[in-house]
Amino acid sequence: MSSGVTYDSCYRIVNLLEDSHKELSKILTDEDIRQLDLSCSKVQDSEFGDRFSEPMVWIGIYIAIASFFCILAMAADLLHGFRNKKFWFPCKYFSLNAASITVITITMKLPVDLSSGMHSYVGQATKVGSLAFMCIMMANLMPSLASMDNNILLANIIGFCILIITIIVNICIQINTCVIADKALNFVAFSVHFDFVIVAYTYMAMSNL
Structure with missing residues (x-):
C-alpha cells in the first residue's frame, strides 16, 4: 500500500500483542485485539485486490x-x-x-x-x-x-x-x-x-x- 503498511507487519503486531496480553490486559481488551485483527484482514484484502486488478x-x-x-x-x-x-x-x-x-x-x-x-x-x-x-x-x-x-x-x-x-x-x-x-x-x-x-x-x- 502507499502508506508502507503491509498485512504481514499488521499481523506481527497482533501476534506480539497476544503474546504480551497479560501485561497489556489493563490497556487492551480482547475486543481491541479482535478489531485490530479484522483491520489486518482488510489490509490484506486491499493488497491482494490491488495485485489482482493489475491485469x-x-x-x-x-x-x-x-x-x-x-x-x-x-x-x-x-x-x-x-x-x-x-x-x-x-x-x-x-x-x-x-x-x-x-x-x-x-x-x-x-x-x-x-x-x-x-x-x-x-x-x-x-x-x-x-x-x-x-x-x-x-x-x-x-x-x-x-x-x-x-x-x-x-x-x-x-x-x-x-x-x-x-x-x-x-x-x-x-x-x-x-x-x-x-x-x-x-x-x-x-x-x-x-x-x-x-x-x-x-x-x-x-x-x-
Missing part, C-alpha cells in the same frame, strides 16, 4: 482491439453497401460465423464479468454501453443469415443464442445484486440520476427481438 489494463486493451476489429468490419460492410447501391448493407466482411462469435465474446467480457464490481458511474456506463454495442452488431449480422444453408445456419444460431443467453443471465444477476443500479452524477450546479437498470432491460429486450 485490468491489458484486459481493457484486449477488449478495445476486438471492438475495433468489429467496428472496422461493420464500416467496411457499410462502404461496400453504398458502393454497390445495396442499402441493406450486405455482410461481406462481418458475418455470423465461429470467428465473429469468438470476437463478439471478447467484446462482451465486461457485461458478463461478475468478479469485478465496477460500481462507479463510468463502470456501469461501460457495461450498459457494451450492451448497446451488442445490439448494433446483431443488427449488422442479420443479413448474413440469408446466405447460409440450413446446417451452417443452425450451428451459428445456436452458438450465438448461447452467447446472448449468457449475457442476459449475467446482467440479470448484476441487476439483482445491485451492481447495476441507479447512479447519481454530481456536477457543480446540479445532480443527475441515471437509472442503468431500465437501460439494461431495454437493451436486453432489443437483443431478443
Whole structure:
C-alpha cells in the first residue's frame, strides 16, 4: 500500500500483542485485539485486490482491439453497401460465423464479468454501453443469415443464442445484486440520476427481438 503498511507487519503486531496480553490486559481488551485483527484482514484484502486488478489494463486493451476489429468490419460492410447501391448493407466482411462469435465474446467480457464490481458511474456506463454495442452488431449480422444453408445456419444460431443467453443471465444477476443500479452524477450546479437498470432491460429486450 502507499502508506508502507503491509498485512504481514499488521499481523506481527497482533501476534506480539497476544503474546504480551497479560501485561497489556489493563490497556487492551480482547475486543481491541479482535478489531485490530479484522483491520489486518482488510489490509490484506486491499493488497491482494490491488495485485489482482493489475491485469485490468491489458484486459481493457484486449477488449478495445476486438471492438475495433468489429467496428472496422461493420464500416467496411457499410462502404461496400453504398458502393454497390445495396442499402441493406450486405455482410461481406462481418458475418455470423465461429470467428465473429469468438470476437463478439471478447467484446462482451465486461457485461458478463461478475468478479469485478465496477460500481462507479463510468463502470456501469461501460457495461450498459457494451450492451448497446451488442445490439448494433446483431443488427449488422442479420443479413448474413440469408446466405447460409440450413446446417451452417443452425450451428451459428445456436452458438450465438448461447452467447446472448449468457449475457442476459449475467446482467440479470448484476441487476439483482445491485451492481447495476441507479447512479447519481454530481456536477457543480446540479445532480443527475441515471437509472442503468431500465437501460439494461431495454437493451436486453432489443437483443431478443
